Amino acid sequence: MRKITIIGAGQAGLQLGFGLLSKGYHVTLVSNRSAEEIARGRVMSSQSMYDMAVGYERDLGLAWWDDSCPPITGVHMRAGNSEGQTLIDWRSPMAAPGQSVDQRIKMPAWMREFERRGGQLMIEEADLAALERYAEASDLVLVASGKGEIGQLFERDAERSTFDRPMRTISLTYVHGMKPRSDYSALNISINPGIGEYVNFPALTLSGACDIINLECIPGGPMDRWNEVSTPAEHLELAVELIHRFFPWEAPRCGELRLTDDLGTLVGRIPPTVRKPIGALPSGRKVLGMADVLVLNDPITGQGSNNASKCTMLYLDAILAHGERTFDAAWMQQTFERYWDYAQWVARFTNTHLLPPPPQLLKVFGACGCNPELAAKVANAFDDPRSLAPWYYDEAEADRLLETFAQPA
Template sequence: MRNITIVGAGQAGLQLGIGLLDKGYSVTAISNRTGEEIANGKVLSSQSMYDMALSHERELGIAFWDEKCPPIEGIHVRAGDAQAGAQLDFRSRMSANGQSVDQRVKMPRWMDEFQRRGGNLVIGEVDMAELERLAATSDLVLVATGKGDLGKLFERDAARCTFDRPQRAIALTYVHGMVPRDDFTALNININPGVGELVHFPALTHSGPCDIINIESVPGGPMDRWDAVKTPADHLALTKALIAEFFPWEAPRFANIRLTDDNGILFGRVTPTVRKSIGVLPSGRTVLGMGDILVLNDPMTGQGSNNAAKGASLYLEAIVARGNGAFDRPWMEALAEGYWDYAQWSARFTNSMLVPPPPHVMEFLGTCCQNSGLAHQFADAFNDPKSLSTWFYDPDAMGRLLAETAAVA
């Protein structure tokens, strides 16, 4: 029986671990927190997930919240400012629903399931000395967390990085009391050009259905006021104030919101980063990165957990296909390139939302306001960002698409 060790017990690590257990592997997963500590701690992310990623959970029998979690049925995109209101406005259902389950609910449940299926769950910190020991005693070590010195093992891949600093100050808020939409539940994306974005969608938390609000402020801009926030009440008050000031078309839905709990808030600044896949230890042994440690996106388009789930599925398939072969450096590099073949498109999609859109993209978004077919294509890109690869970033290809669309109309 081959022995696999996974450092990190989040979406990528636990999903892969459970999949490997089902295939007959001996699996150890290491977490720096117990399930109880995760459940009682601060929210970890916004984790909107879509059908392709969720299908991998369903295949493993760990999609425990399909009947409880409110669906994300579509998207609604609006752009404008406080003076003119929303000047761009389109919506569309997705081909399949998404969902968002608070990781404080999800990860403790998955940790229990990992152990129920025979996995060895270890609670503790992993330093370089411990990682050396693990690499010496395991057939393969995967690192699915970038905390502490572990993240430094994986070199920034400058050739694949678009940015070298945070593009947004990010404030996350879990709330009850949102006024429901009158058509379908949606990933709501509101853009105030040059100021920032308001993204929100339905979710499930400890206390039942809720909504997650993500305010993305351009650093140094008029919404970047978060450093002065000291308490959960301050966080909620500033959330409501910024929505009223910069997204007034949305403000009525937020009039009576309240925090799900005092830990239902998070603030930070993320530098979108791509790292090289292999960490080389002082001994010369190698470990393989996965998930956010390899491709870390701004949460604007909600691709992080989707990348983790799809990557875990890809890794599972590759490990099983390797049989008794060595998990050597060429194999690691080939697997990581296979992951990048997908993840590069989620990164490009997200990064494109962090900069002023070029004219051909503005033309496309404007056309979506009148063309339901194009709006639907854009909605489904959140499920599969690679679907944009042949036309969204190419002005000529975009022009041909718009021309064909106009001819059909």
Template sequence: MRKIAIIGGGQAGMPVAFGLLEKGYEVAVYTNRTPDQIREGRVMSSQCMFANALDVERRLGINFWEDECPPVEGIGFALPDPEKPDTKAVDWSGRLDRVAQATDQRIKMPVWLEEFEKRGGRVVIEDVGIAEMERISNEYDLTVLAAGKGEVVRLLERDPSRSPFDKPQRALALTYVHGLEPTPEYSRVSFNFIPGVGEYFVFPSLTLSGPCDIMVFEGVPGGPLDRFRDAQSPQEHFERSVSFLQEFLPWEGDRARNCELTDDQGYLAGSFPPTVRKPVLTLPSGNIVLGMGDAVVVNDPITGQGSNNAAKCAQVYLDSILERGEQPFDRQWMESTFEKYWEYANRVVTWTNSMLLPPTPQALALLTGAEKHPRLAHFMANAFDHPPVLFPAWADLTEAEKLIQAKAQEPVTA
């Protein structure tokens, strides 16, 4: 029986832990908070998971919120008219072929940790630094670093060839609310892009107090949406959220007229640079640790891919560990495992990073063309489930024009 240690009890590490446990491995998960501390703490993310990522959880039998989580049935896109800010210059939406879901990680992660122990896994509550990793890596056949935050993550070397930004590109904020007016026809992730100011998107979710919506604010640093850093209270954070919508996105402000914060921990503000790190950490002893999930690829949330990437990374790593059998988990295997994931993730990173920059001609053609062509809107919406399908069109104007023409000729079905 091989022994695997996973440092980090989140969206990337836990599916690997469950999958290995199911196959008879001895698995320990190291995390620095108890389930109750997570439940009582601040919200952690804006996770909207699309169907392919949810399938990873379904295969493992850990999709416990399937029936109670509100569905996310589509994607919408709006661009304000610069001449008439209270109207939309571009406005379209497309249905997802399979619904997405967003479950507050304060619900999800405690249940996963408790269920993991019930199934025979070992959960260790401990702050893990270099000394602890040395000890753990001596005790286990493989140590995986799946924690996305903290000093230990920064021990992984940044890969400059895959990390074009060296500082945060957006000032980020989350606001969990009850009482938001639903979108007409079907629920969706409603994206709003304001050139030079930033982005706002919102979608249904499930939180500790029931169904809610998660507001996500992405402000250009120093601009009018960079307004949350010095908020002194949960209510002040909430009020700044609503006032921004009323001023810059009045159609979203109308939806928020009767909403309120879900709870005093239902908000977050901060920033980080999108970063890709090299996947192998060499400890002072010479022992090696494999990084995964946000520890090695952290995207800006602008395309909503963080939790989706984590789940897909988990599937690649789980398969690779199982395929390795009794062979050693050496550096070459670690690097090869990461590169298998990077074959997928590099397209997601390219797409996400491009959304933080002024739009290219091909991006504008696709995002505006979707208003005219319903089949293109449907394609763009479902690309969130598997972003590589956007390429080569997202990177090449000629290819984008070919895609638009092809979608324009497809029959529109009910």
């Protein structure tokens, strides 16, 4: 029986662990926190997931919240100014709903199930010495979570990394009391050019159905005031103030917001980064990174957990196909390149939204307002960003696409 060790008990690490267990592998999962500590802790992300990614969970028998998590059934995108004038306004249902399950619910439940299915769960802070120990005892070590000296094992890929610094200050706020939309639940994206973005969608948290608000603030701009906040109440107060000031069309839904819990807030900055996939330990042994460890995106397009799920299934297929052969550096690089064939389009999609909108996007978004078929095409791209190429990134290709939608049936 082949022995696989996975560092990190998040979306990628646990999902891969379940996949390998189902195929008879001996799997050790290393987490720096117990299930109870995660459940009692602070929110970790916004974790919106769409049909393809949730489908992989269903394939493994892990989609336990389909009936209790409020669905994300469409996309509504608006762009405007602080006076409330909207220049872009379009909406569309998605082909299949998405969902967001608080990781404080999902990960503890999955960790307990992982052990029930025969996996070995180790609670420890994995450092280089631990990685050496696991690498010696395992056929393969994968790093699905890593900071500090472990994160430094994976060199930044300057050619594939578009930015070298955080492009937004990000705040997450989990709330109850948001007024429901009058049509359908949606991924709501509002843009105030040059200032920041408001992203909102329904979710499931410890206290039941809720909404998550993600405010993306351009560093140094008028929304970047999170250094003023020192308590959960102040966090909520500032979030509501910023919504009223910069996204006034969203304010009517936000009149009675209250925090889901005092740990339902998060503030940080993420430098979008692509890293090289192979980490070399002092002994010379190699470990393979995966998911956010290698391709880290800003959450503005909500792709992090989707990437983790999709990376997992690509890695799982590659491991199974490799049989009893050695997991050498060539195999590691090839496996990552298969993932990069997908992840590069997610990175491009996300990075495009961190810059001023190029002319072709203004044309496309403007046309979405009067063309439901085009709007649906953009909305469904959140499930699979590969479908945006090449027209999302090239003005001539966008013009050709718009011509096809303008032709009479």
